[in-house]
Amino acid sequence: MLFRRLLPATAAVAALTFAAACGGASDDTIEGKAGDGRLTIGIRFDQPGMAQRRLDGKYVGFDVDVAKYVAQQFGVPESGITWKEARSADRERLIADGQVDFVVATYSITDKRKEQVAFAGPYFQTGQGLLVRYTDGDISGPEALNGKKLCSVTASTSAQKVKSEFAQAAQLVEYGQYSDCVIALLAGKVDAVTTDQAILAGYVAENPELLKLVGKPFTTEKYGVGLAKSDAEGRSAVSAAIEKMVSSGEWRRALERNIGQSGVELPDPPQVTEK
Secondary structure, three states, X not given: OHHHXXXXXXXXXXXXXXXXXXXXXXXXXXXXXXXXXXXXXXEOOEEOOOEEEOOOOOEEXXXXXXXXXXXXXXXXXXXXEEEEEOOHHHHHXXXXXXXXXXEOOOOEOOHHHHOOEEEEEEEEEEOEEEEEEOOOOOXXXXXHXXXXXXXXXXXXXXXXXXXXXXXXXOEEEEEOOHHHHHHHHHOOOOOEEEEEHHHHHHHHHHOOOOEEEEOOOOOOEEEEEEEEOOOHHHHHHHHHHHHHHHHOOHHHHHHHHHHOOXXXXXXXXXXXXXX
């Protein structure tokens, strides 16, 4: 009788041991969250060429393609992705609160941001530039912005960098999204928009008869995939996915597909250093 009573308990222990040995990753990791075939990914909704939600509801852009490729490496198809808007001011909070599993949103890797989140990559390198109206002949670079109204988004350091290093008399104007800055530029409410050139190039590609880029890039920005600071395995896996995307040729094809017509020289893929 005692032997028979021990059988269920012994079987239960064995089952638990097997589950522990073969079980999936923690739910706090990207791998664990992807276990049900679904991921929530933060992207921008308003950046033509990089990440944009079209009127038909489709999400397109280079960042979108990178995000989909990474998700596929975790076994998650495009149909299993929930896209969530990740504005500049919200990215760290979305990751910390667990509202997104990772962020691919023209997210420059900085030491300050690395205090709050982990980065994989980088997967793209660009530089800060200036966008002006096509008919504007006065602004040729950041030094020409003294007395001009310069627009960027809330929580971005782009406009402040111009003011502190190139044009102290520039008047800074902030909006919630770059698309708002572009609308203000076209309406004559601001004189220039500044952020990474790759982002601005998308707006030029949409409105080549109305907008243009001026000057040369005057910073170096490396975009990374942002994820929970504690997920070291996830960071390594995402970086490996980026390297695979580059080596397979899909990285170059995605870049040409999304911003190849913008007129901006396409960069080579940066070396993946955040592992």
